Amino acid sequence: xxxxxxxxxxxxxxxxxxxxxxxxxxxxxxxxxxxxxxxxxxxxxxxxxxxxxxxxxxxxxxxxxxxxxxxxxxxxxxxxxxxxxxxxxxxxxxxxxxxxxxxxxxxxxxxxxxxxxxxxxxxxxxxxxxxxxxxxxxxxxxxxxxxxxxxxxxxxxxxxxxxxxxxxxxxxxxxxxxxxxxxxxxxxxxxxxxxxxxxxxxxxxxxxxxxxxxxxxxxxxxxxxxxxxxxxxxxxxxxxxxxxxxxxxxxxxxxxxxxxxxxxxxxxxxxxxxxxxxxxxxxxxxxxxxxxxxxxxxxxxxxxxxxxxxxxxxxxxxxxxxxxxxxxxxxxxxxxxxxxxxxxxxxxxxxxxxxxxxxxxxxxxxxxxxxxxxxxxxxxxxxxxxxxxxxxxxxxxxxxxxxxxxxxxxxxxxxxxxxxxxxxxxxxxxxxxxxxxxxxxxxxxxxxxxxxxxxxxxxxxxxxxxxxxxxxxxxxxxxxxxxxxxxxxxxxxxxxxxxxxxxxxxxxxxxxxxxxxxxxxxxxxxxxxxxxxxxxxxxxxxxxxxxxxxxxxxxxxxxxxxxxxxxxxxxxxxxxxxxxxxxxxxxxxxxxxxxxxxxxxxxxxxxxxxxxxxxxxxxxxxxxxxxxxxxxxxxxxxxxxxxxxxxxxxxxxxxxxxxxxxxxx
Amino acid sequence: xxxxxxxxxxxxxxxxxxxxxxxxxxxxxxxxxxxxxxxxxxxxxxxxxxxxxxxxxxxxxxxxxxxxxxxxxxxxxxxxxxxxxxxxxxxxxxxxxxxxxxxxxxxxxxxxxxxxxxxxxxxxxxxxxxxxxxxxxxxxxxxxxxxxxxxxxxxxxxxxxxxxxxxxxxxxxxxxxxxxxxxxxxxxxxxxxxxxxxxxxxxxxxxxxxxxxxxxxxxxxxxxxxxxxxxxxxxxxxxxxxxxxxxxx
Ligand SMILES: Cc1cc2nc3c(=O)[nH]c(=O)nc-3n(C[C@H](O)[C@H](O)[C@H](O)COP(=O)(O)OP(=O)(O)OC[C@H]3O[C@@H](n4cnc5c(N)ncnc54)[C@H](O)[C@@H]3O)c2cc1C
Ligand code: SF4
Ligand code: FES
Numbered sequence: 066x067x068x069x070x071x072x073x074x075x076x077x078x079x080x081x082x083x084x085x086x087x088x089x090x091x092x093x094x095x096x097x098x099x100x101x102x103x104x105x106x107x108x109x110x111x112x113x114x115x116x117x118x119x120x121x122x123x124x125x126x127x128x129x130x131x132x133x134x135x136x137x138x139x140x141x142x143x144x145x146x147x148x149x150x151x152x153x154x155x156x157x158x159x160x161x162x163x164x165x166x167x168x169x170x171x172x173x174x175x176x177x178x179x180x181x182x183x184x185x186x187x188x189x190x191x192x193x194x195x196x197x198x199x200x201x202x203x204x205x206x207x208x209x210x211x212x213x214x215x216x217x218x219x220x221x222x223x224x225x226x227x228x229x230x231x232x233x234x235x236x237x238x239x240x241x242x243x244x245x246x247x248x249x250x251x252x253x254x255x256x257x258x259x260x261x262x263x264x265x266x267x268x269x270x271x272x273x274x275x276x277x278x279x280x281x282x283x284x285x286x287x288x289x290x291x292x293x294x295x296x297x298x299x300x301x302x303x304x305x306x307x308x309x310x311x312x313x314x315x316x317x318x319x320x321x322x323x324x325x326x327x328x329x330x331x332x333x334x335x336x337x338x339x340x341x342x343x344x345x346x347x348x349x350x351x352x353x354x355x356x357x358x359x360x361x362x363x364x365x366x367x368x369x370x371x372x373x374x375x376x377x378x379x380x381x382x383x384x385x386x387x388x389x390x391x392x393x394x395x396x397x398x399x400x401x402x403x404x405x406x407x408x409x410x411x412x413x414x415x416x417x418x419x420x421x422x423x424x425x426x427x428x429x430x431x432x433x434x435x436x437x438x439x440x441x442x443x444x445x446x447x448x449x450x451x452x453x454x455x456x457x458x459x460x461x462x463x464x465x466x467x468x469x470x471x472x473x474x475x476x477x478x479x480x481x482x483x484x485x486x487x488x489x490x491x492x493x494x495x496x497x498x499x500x501x502x503x504x505x506x507x508x509x510x511x512x513x514x515x516x517x518x519x520x521x522x523x524x525x526x527x528x529x530x531x532x533x534x535x536x537x538x539x540x541x542x543x544x545x546x547x548x549x550x551x552x553x554x555x556x557x558x559x560x561x562x563x564x565x566x567x568x569x570x571x572x573x574x575x576x577x578x579x580x581x582x583x584x585x586x587x588x589x590x591x592x593x594x595x596x597x598x599x600x601x602x603x604x605x606x607x608x609x610x611x612x613x614x615x616x617x618x619x620x621x622x623x624x625x626x627x628x629x630x631x632x633x634x635x636x637x638x639x640x641x642x643x644x645x646x647x648x649x650x651x652x653x654x655x656x657x658x659x660x661x662x663x664x665x666x667x668x669x670x671x672x673x674x675x676x677x678x679x680x681x682x683x684x685x686x687x688x689x690x691x692x693x694x695x696x697x698x699x700x701x702x703x704x705x706x707x708x709x710x711x712x713x714x715x716x717x718x719x720x721x722x723x724x725x726x727x728x729x730x
Numbered sequence: 731x732x733x734x735x736x737x738x739x740x741x742x743x744x745x746x747x748x749x750x751x752x753x754x755x756x757x758x759x760x761x762x763x764x765x766x767x768x769x770x771x772x773x774x775x776x777x778x779x780x781x782x783x784x785x786x787x788x789x790x791x792x793x794x795x796x797x798x799x800x801x802x803x804x805x806x807x808x809x810x811x812x813x814x815x816x817x818x819x820x821x822x823x824x825x826x827x828x829x830x831x832x833x834x835x836x837x838x839x840x841x842x843x844x845x846x847x848x849x850x851x852x853x854x855x856x857x858x859x860x861x862x863x864x865x866x867x868x869x870x871x872x873x874x875x876x877x878x879x880x881x882x883x884x885x886x887x888x889x890x891x892x893x894x895x896x897x898x899x900x901x902x903x904x905x906x907x908x909x910x911x912x913x914x915x916x917x918x919x920x921x922x923x924x925x926x927x928x929x930x931x932x933x934x935x936x937x938x939x940x941x942x943x944x945x946x947x948x949x950x951x952x953x954x955x956x957x958x959x960x961x962x963x964x965x966x967x968x969x970x971x972x973x974x975x976x977x978x979x
Contacts, residue, residue, distance in 0.1 A: 116863075479819055
């Protein structure tokens with residue numbers, strides 16, 4: 066099968082407009098003859114479901130939580146990018162496009178990224194109209210902040226709860242449609258398989274998580290907006306229930322998986338505290354705006370901190386190594402995530418880590434507190450303010466900007482970040498890889514689309530901060546409502562899709578068989594026991610740094626672990642009621658297959674790019690060494706059961722940007 | 731530290747429930763409360779006992795899924811903190827901890843500590859939105875919003891919809907939650923066209939769901955993990971009165 070990305074011809078800036086004009090339309094009266102299934106109600110799914118329903122389609126939407134508003138998008142903290150140029154600092158659609166392509170280390174499609182930048186401004190308009198309370202300046206206009214890998218201020222935010230506010234906006238639009246009866250919402254439902262009929266995706270099998278009932282749902286198209294698969298590492302910043310199941314089931318039935326090994330390890334997360342750890346917490350990248358990252362310059366100081374005889378505040382200024390500012394003077398603490406994460410690992414591996422385990426660096430707000438304090442002193446004209454007063458005023462400003470993050474840090478660690486530097490370490494955060502989609506967001510399964518983090522599309526090998534929210538909402542509000550019409554227009558005579566076909570029978574049977582297997586298996590170990598082991602293999606061998614030998618070992622280890630899982634997993638309870646262990650078992654079974662594919666992908670890509678760092682391929686300074694001659698393509702993997710997956714390549718053609726070694730120095 | 735847990739167990743909505751006692755040993759103070767429950771559950775699974783069901787997802791205090799009533803208080807002993815953010819350093823060796831689900835007629839138990847909060851969904855579907863179709867919006871900076879209004883609206887919008895306010899209230903009133911939602915929109919210029927209709931519909935739905943009346947005891951706000959202030963209830967009352975007097979519908 067030849068991959069066709071369906072990128073429209075013509076100049077970059079005109080592709081999307083022309084394409085929209087060329088797409089077939091479905092007339093308003095006919096739209097209600099169609100049913101569209103939307104799995105997932107995060108930013109991508111909720112915005113798509115609401116927008117499609119507004120257009121007149123019947124929508125069935127699904128999520129595994131008890132409310133669409135609880136999708137993991139809710140946890141996004143820092144902000145959302147848009148090329149508004151409200152700050153008059155030289156931003157433009159082209160600059161946002163360029164930053165994103167470069168930030169992704171030239172492994173994304175030009176046309177998609179340009180479209181993303183193009184619609185970004187509309188997203189902010191839409192959200193404000195919905196009542197999303199973004200941060201504002203005293204004049205009443207919208208405020209911006211900056212994020213990593215970028216030299217303009219284009220990030221819109223709502224304190225440290227931007228994802229929450231955006232999702233509540235999309236959720237409110239969704240609620241309006243639910244009330245109108247155009248969206249039928251299925252909470253606490255998990256999609257367990259996809260159904261293809263006559264070469265087209267026509268439905269899903271879902272489990273009602275409260276009653277255990279297995280349900281068949283049919284539609285003319287299925288949209289997967291089911292989020293990322295970072296939980297394959299067990300520990301990540303994702304929600305506990307985040308999973309790959311929906312995407313994986315589509316993959317097994319014909320949807321190719323794009324760049325599965327492209328994982329984002331976020332530099333600023335709260336370090337692991339012990340074996341009991343169930344998840345990791347992100348400290349928003351926006352903190353790098355004002356915080357300075359450092360480790361002690363002297364090994365003996367680092368050791369003293371590690372064994373608890375010294376604290377960060379004890380280290381004098383001249384003995385600190387602000388390693389990002391040292392290595393990357395022009396971007397400093399605002400280098401992209403992959404670069405910042407690797408630099409932290411490098412310092413910690415060299416013995417300069419700053420907690421018991423040596424796996425942490427400092428993120429220090431002393432300077433910011435001081436700077437803001439002095440600004441306030443000037444603003445309020447307090448000539449005789451002493452040091453304490455400056456600090457107090459500075460803390461108040463920091464509190465307003467980042468208060469909820471600082472509170473969260475204190476809750477988790479017991480340390481007060483206003484008084485002592487925070488400790489942070491990189492953690493798995495986001496997956497750039499996902500289902501391969503064409504320009505219309507359709508997977509290789511006809512009628513099956515993937516949106517948001519679930520697709521592979523716009524971030525290449527590294528995602529810049531504040532761009533996932535942008536992409537999710539772009540896909541849902543402004544792309545799919547247009548592109549889906551082109552597909553559905555040909556389906557006008559199909560009528561309702563019956564759910565009593567052999568294809569539905571077969572898919573349902575497979576789902577039930579698997580559930581029965583879990584319930585009847587006489588194993589001895591819990592699901593988490595296996596999940597933790599998988600996570601460790603992935604983190605050690607397919608994590609921040611990878612090499613061929615480790616990846617080969619990982620593939621064998623995962624195979625063995627998978628066999629052990631099927632033999633020895635124990636799932637208590639029954640299948641006819643609420644049973645979270647059963648839900649987990651299904652998810653981990655899929656992670657155990659995905660993990661292997663990720664290792665194959667990482668192993669075959671003999672270069673380093675973005676978050677994919679192969680130790681064998683680095684520059685003398687330890688930066689990622691790309692190989693554009695051989696690897697400027699998207700790796701799209703085809704599922705082959707027990708056999709090795711088959712690689713298909715989508716060559717990336719760069720007509721507008723010049724591929725250069727990324728430099729943030 | 732070693733702890734004794736008294737946990738509410740209930741197989742499903744229609745069955746009777748009761749307390750079971752479990753030991754939680756070797757608990758580290760760095761664990762979160764839910765990680766402590768994870769280890770208890772791991773042991774139960776090993777012993778062939780069905781683990782305790784509880785709701786959770788983000789584990790960082792933002793999704794609003796977690797919902798435990800701990801020692802008589804929703805989300806436990808700390809102020810302004812969700813269950814998932816509560817850490818074991820708030821407890822000491824030998825403590826007995828009683829863990830129950832939210833208790834309110836409008837939140838029936840699904841299993842053990844998991845309750846059904848879809849009544850909150852229906853209240854929001856009744857009117858917690860601004861009717862604007864995708865693509866119809868003008869430029870975002872067209873209408874300036876005074877910073878104070880925007881900040882206050884945002885503060886109300888940080889409600890995570892957890893339901894602790896209802897669980898804390900002796901009348902199981904949902905006024906804090908509804909007040910937060912109504913305030914968010916009422917404070918913004920974008921929320922004005924549907925201002926009256928919204929509050930009437932949401933209050934009506936709230937009553938239909940069987941939430942109790944507000945008698946101004948303030949337990950809701952005191953226990954709210956997002957510290958939503960009681961002033962949102964004052965505003966809700968004012969909005970409701972205003973709408974009742976002026977609504978043309
Ligand atoms: C802590 C954190 C902070 C972040 N901060 C930022 C930020 O500041 N800026 C930014 O741009 N990005 C940020 N990101 C990334 C961004 O939040 C996510 O990439 C994005 O929100 C994903 O949205 P989504 O709609 O694709 O998926 P999600 O929001 O993850 O939604 C997935 C949906 O799918 C449903 N689902 C999943 N599987 C199934 C199934 N099998 N059956 C039924 N339903 C299913 C879930 O119920 C849910 O509704 C952050 C991410 C994290 C984890
Ligand atoms: S008002 Fe507070 S307690 Fe009530 S649902 Fe919202 S966040 Fe929870
Ligand atoms: S689990 Fe999300 S708020 Fe507690």
